[in-house]
Amino acid sequence: MLQAHVPPHADPGNVTPEPARAGIDVQINGEHFHHTGDPDMPLLWYLRDVLKLDGTRYGGEHGEGGADLVLVNGKARSAITLPMHKLTGHPITTVEGLAQADGSLHPLQQAFVDEDAIGCGYCTSGWLIASMDLLHRHRDPSDSDIDTLPNLCRCGCQTRVRRAIKRAAAAMKGAKA
Amino acid sequence: MSEQIALSRRGFLKVLAGAAGALVVGVPFAAMADAPIPPGFLGDTLYGMGTYVRIDTDGNVVIGARDPDTGTGVATSLPRIIADELDADWSRVSVVSLGLGVTNNNGAPSWTYGHQLGGTGSSIPAAWNDLRQAGALARWLLLQAGAQTLGVSADRLRCEKGMVIAPDGRRVGYGALATAAAQISPPKNPPAPKTPDRYTLIGQPAGDVDARRIVAGQTPYTLDHHFGDAVVAVLAHCPWRDGQLKSIDTTATLAVKGVQKVVQLKPDPKRPPGQTPIAPAVAVVADSTWAALQGRRQLKIEWQPGPSGSESSAALEQQAAALLDSKASADKTPPTTRVRDDGDVDKAGKHAARRLEATYHQPWLAHATAETMCCMARIDKDHAHLIVPTQAPQRAWAVVQSLTGLTPDQIEINVPRVGGGYGRRLDHDYVAEAVIVAKSVNKPVRLLWTRDEDMSHDWYRPASTHRISAVIDHHRHVIAWDQKLASASALVGRGVPDDRLWTSELEAGQIPAGLVPNYRSDWYNLASALPRGPHRGMPQLTNAFAVESFIDELAHLLRENPLDTKLRLLGEARQVPLQGGGTLDIGRLRNVLSLVADRIDWKQNWLRSVNGLGIACWHIGGAYVAHAVEVSLKGNTLGIERAVCAVDVGRVINPKGLEGQIAGATLDALGTALNLAITFKNGQPQQHDWKDYPLASMAQLPDDVEVITVPGDNRPPTGASFLAMPSAAPALANAVFRVSAVRVRRLPLMKELLRLL
Numbered sequence: 001m002l003q004a005h006v007p008p009h010a011d012p013g014n015v016t017p018e019p020a021r022a023g024i025d026v027q028i029n030g031e032h033f034h035h036t037g038d039p040d041m042p043l044l045w046y047l048r049d050v051l052k053l054d055g056t057r058y059g060g061e062h063g064e065g066g067a068d069l070v071l072v073n074g075k076a077r078s079a080i081t082l083p084m085h086k087l088t089g090h091p092i093t094t095v096e097g098l099a100q101a102d103g104s105l106h107p108l109q110q111a112f113v114d115e116d117a118i119g120c121g122y123c124t125s126g127w128l129i130a131s132m133d134l135l136h137r138h139r140d141p142s143d144s145d146i147d148t149l150p151n152l153c154r155c156g157c158q159t160r161v162r163r164a165i166k167r168a169a170a171a172m173k174g175a176k177a
Numbered sequence: 178m179s180e181q182i183a184l185s186r187r188g189f190l191k192v193l194a195g196a197a198g199a200l201v202v203g204v205p206f207a208a209m210a211d212a213p214i215p216p217g218f219l220g221d222t223l224y225g226m227g228t229y230v231r232i233d234t235d236g237n238v239v240i241g242a243r244d245p246d247t248g249t250g251v252a253t254s255l256p257r258i259i260a261d262e263l264d265a266d267w268s269r270v271s272v273v274s275l276g277l278g279v280t281n282n283n284g285a286p287s288w289t290y291g292h293q294l295g296g297t298g299s300s301i302p303a304a305w306n307d308l309r310q311a312g313a314l315a316r317w318l319l320l321q322a323g324a325q326t327l328g329v330s331a332d333r334l335r336c337e338k339g340m341v342i343a344p345d346g347r348r349v350g351y352g353a354l355a356t357a358a359a360q361i362s363p364p365k366n367p368p369a370p371k372t373p374d375r376y377t378l379i380g381q382p383a384g385d386v387d388a389r390r391i392v393a394g395q396t397p398y399t400l401d402h403h404f405g406d407a408v409v410a411v412l413a414h415c416p417w418r419d420g421q422l423k424s425i426d427t428t429a430t431l432a433v434k435g436v437q438k439v440v441q442l443k444p445d446p447k448r449p450p451g452q453t454p455i456a457p458a459v460a461v462v463a464d465s466t467w468a469a470l471q472g473r474r475q476l477k478i479e480w481q482p483g484p485s486g487s488e489s490s491a492a493l494e495q496q497a498a499a500l501l502d503s504k505a506s507a508d509k510t511p512p513t514t515r516v517r518d519d520g521d522v523d524k525a526g527k528h529a530a531r532r533l534e535a536t537y538h539q540p541w542l543a544h545a546t547a548e549t550m551c552c553m554a555r556i557d558k559d560h561a562h563l564i565v566p567t568q569a570p571q572r573a574w575a576v577v578q579s580l581t582g583l584t585p586d587q588i589e590i591n592v593p594r595v596g597g598g599y600g601r602r603l604d605h606d607y608v609a610e611a612v613i614v615a616k617s618v619n620k621p622v623r624l625l626w627t628r629d630e631d632m633s634h635d636w637y638r639p640a641s642t643h644r645i646s647a648v649i650d651h652h653r654h655v656i657a658w659d660q661k662l663a664s665a666s667a668l669v670g671r672g673v674p675d676d677r678l679w680t681s682e683l684e685a686g687q688i689p690a691g692l693v694p695n696y697r698s699d700w701y702n703l704a705s706a707l708p709r710g711p712h713r714g715m716p717q718l719t720n721a722f723a724v725e726s727f728i729d730e731l732a733h734l735l736r737e738n739p740l741d742t743k744l745r746l747l748g749e750a751r752q753v754p755l756q757g758g759g760t761l762d763i764g765r766l767r768n769v770l771s772l773v774a775d776r777i778d779w780k781q782n783w784l785r786s787v788n789g790l791g792i793a794c795w796h797i798g799g800a801y802v803a804h805a806v807e808v809s810l811k812g813n814t815l816g817i818e819r820a821v822c823a824v825d826v827g828r829v830i831n832p833k834g835l836e837g838q839i840a841g842a843t844l845d846a847l848g849t850a851l852n853l854a855i856t857f858k859n860g861q862p863q864q865h866d867w868k869d870y871p872l873a874s875m876a877q878l879p880d881d882v883e884v885i886t887v888p889g890d891n892r893p894p895t896g897a898s899f900l901a902m903p904s905a906a907p908a909l910a911n912a913v914f915r916v917s918a919v920r921v922r923r924l925p926l927m928k929e930l931l932r933l934l
Binding site: 038041042045048049052053054055056058059060061062064065067094095096098099105109110112113114116118119120122123124125128143144146147148149150151153154155156158160162 | 246247384385387388389392393394395396398400401403409434465466467545546547548549594595596597598599625627628629833834840841842843844845848866867868871872873874875876878880881882
């Protein structure tokens with residue numbers, strides 16, 4: 001992003017543009033960050049190693065399993081498949097950014113708590129992100145909509161997640177009405 | 178900080194005055210209790226004190242959870258056992274995960290918290306025996322202090338939700354009594370635990386204590402911790418455990434920005450598996466995960482196979498079949514073992530009206546934990562600090578101790594919440610690796626296994642081939658049952674004598690042992706150098722699939738409703754002694770079967786439904802389980818329409834937690850049976866990722882698991898973490914038979930069903 005810097009009283013015909021700033025600007029959970037490392041670094045490692053936002057977790061090299069999902073422009077994407085250089089101008093939300101500003105839980109998070117939709121909990125963040133994406137697209141998701149969630153879980157939290165999504169959809173509908 | 182220490186002479190419970198007047202009650206090991214404890218050791222932090230309960234002067238209660246929680250809910254259920262005895266107000270209880278409790282007893286470890294083992298079904302029974310005491314003693318002390326404060330004798334007071342209450346209604350909170358209670362000497366005899374009619378938390382539903390933090394992304398797993406100056410290590414392992422490094426070129430790796438060093442690791446053949454690296458390996462050490470991963474990609478390595486390099490799972494299966502076919506199988510010299518021989522199976526064959534024989538094959542399985550193997554290790558000259566995702570911190574300690582030579586109290590092991598265990602984390606090869614790398618680079622290390630390393634370097638659940646034959650007399654009774662199992666024991670190389678290698682593969686008391694007059698079970702040793710180890714639900718999982726499928730086949734042969742055949746085989750409600758202790762309560766087993774049958778309306782639906790219904794049951798360690806499953810088949814698409822599971826675990830500590838465990842284990846077992854297999858070619862696993870080893874998708878699994886819990890209030894609680902696994906897969910296969918007339922005798926089920934359809 002190139003910005004002209006105009007000092008006061010300068011001759012308008014003699015403006016030197018400020019050199020392009022090295023690095024990548026990203027917006028994560030509403031905050032602005034500037035990445036100066038390898039532009040090919042996947043977002044996952046930027047979140048975890050640099051920002052210490054550890055709620056997004058490593059599940060595999062290709063993102064299968066869904067432990068590393070984040071919202072990019074509101075859509076669930078695997079953070080390990082997203083190089084930093086592609087992210088400028090695309091706001092990102094991680095699990096840490098789901099709660100309201102006052103720290104109270106989003107209805108979806110609350111529904112996960114109420115339904116105890118947690119096994120070992122390692123990939124719960126990913127389930128929440130995928131469910132959030134689903135609820136953006138379907139305010140009242142059907143069972144077959146819920147069937148499209150990409151997440152994998154050996155603890156077997158799937159039936160409880162299903163209940164939690166329905167509970168959240170009902171709560172969110174109530175809140176908007 | 179108070180240095181007042183009141184020590185129980187009983188050598189069991191101890192009471193301490195913590196900082197700022199808190200009352201602290203713990204359960205140290207007997208050996209510790211009478212030993213002088215340096216006051217400095219009794220810091221304010223719960224981690225250092227070997228304690229379970231702390232009551233602060235503001236009335237807040239902190240309870241320690243000692244067993245690793247791998248998703249089994251013990252971080253919730255164990256503290257609730259204590260809190261109930263204490264009559265604590267659960268809303269004011271916070272739970273902290275206790276790290277490993279170890280002190281130095283002349284160089285030997287002394288385990289401060291007793292039992293510290295997760296995911297093996299032993300946490301709750303162990304806690305029932307000792308943790309209740311901690312709560313009961315704290316409550317007794319508070320009552321005595323309350324008596325002083327209220328001027329009423331202790332036996333006229335009662336406790337409720339963090340309050341001591343007098344008959345006239347006056348009340349005082351635990352917080353106000355904590356300081357005084359800490360000065361009271363414990364009684365000579367331990368206070369009796371509550372009678373069950375006074376339980377307020379036990380038996381009531383509670384959500385996971387970590388839930389709120391987990392959904393906010395705030396519960397730290399191992400690598401969510403940060404040592405300020407740690408380097409990252411990722412590994413490339415040799416494809417063969419018994420192979421070796423042939424050549425390596427690290428030039429390109431070391432040229433990657435951020436890569437610091439390449440470290441070679443070798444398993445120590447003198448150490449048992451799980452205490453040394455799982456295979457020869459190369460660790461790329463870098464200042465960030467990204468740099469380490471890029472560096473690993475640039476490695477040029479050639480590995481050389483060892484003897485296991487010629488093995489394949491297909492060849493092993495053929496060997497198993499040949500072994501079961503051959504008459505030479507009469508040889509019962511260990512490790513091959515005749516596990517049980519009741520009556521005379523061969524003679525009974527002479528009275529045969531009908532016979533049935535079937536062979537079942539079940540594949541190798543990986544643990545496939547959500548969180549791959551990882552570890553954080555800081556190894557200094559006189560101190561080691563590790564953060565370990567383990568099911569068995571005491572075993573992790575032994576690995577660290579043997580590799581560092583430090584004294585017991587110089588080793589600090591924290592166990593955060595763990596991203597799944599299933600038996601994988603009873604072994605600690607990855608801990609050994611972290612220690613070796615940390616020592617080699619002389620810096621703290623974050624060690625991470627990538628998914629492909631994790632899936633292709635595991636202590637796998639071995640494959641099994643079961644052959645069962647039964648003899649049925651003219652009265653349709655099963656009069657003889659002959660069961661042969663060929664497998665490569667998971668215990669080989671783990672210090673188990675040859676004549677006990679069968680114990681990981683088979684149980685002497687499994688259904689229908691003791692129910693059929695002539696019963697025989699043989700285990701055939703299959704030699705293999707492929708890596709294997711403990712796995713969730715072993716050995717019940719494979720045996721239940723074979724046995725409960727076979728009973729369904731018997732029903733078909735006899736043209737009976739399978740539920741009737743099953744109940745007839747079980748016989749009247751009675752106690753059947755199990756070999757090796759304990760009894761099988763036929764009444765309780767029949768009951769769980771009836772419960773699932775009623776719920777799924779078996780009588781109506783088994784015959785009439787267009788869908789297929791299947792049923793199965795099993796028992797593990799005094800707990801009972803049954804599943805009924807309903808499936809639909811449309812073209813090549815199998816749908817699990819309903820899954821019902823009934824369990825009888827004795828007393829239920831946390832019904833909500835139990836339901837989660839039962840539903841979860843049911844889904845795990847169904848998904849595993851549907852999709853999963855590890856195969857070996859040239860000694861190498863062919864699966865490296867979720868694509869090759871596809872855990873079940875939401876669409877494949879049932880929308881709900883209907884869990885029925887038998888109230889078992891007069892019986893002690895049993896563990897439940899894998900109780901619901903064994904009967905799920907055979908119920909599924911039996912339902913598939915009903916809907917398709919295809920008998921699946923080989924797992925994974927979907928592949929075999931599509932082959933046979």
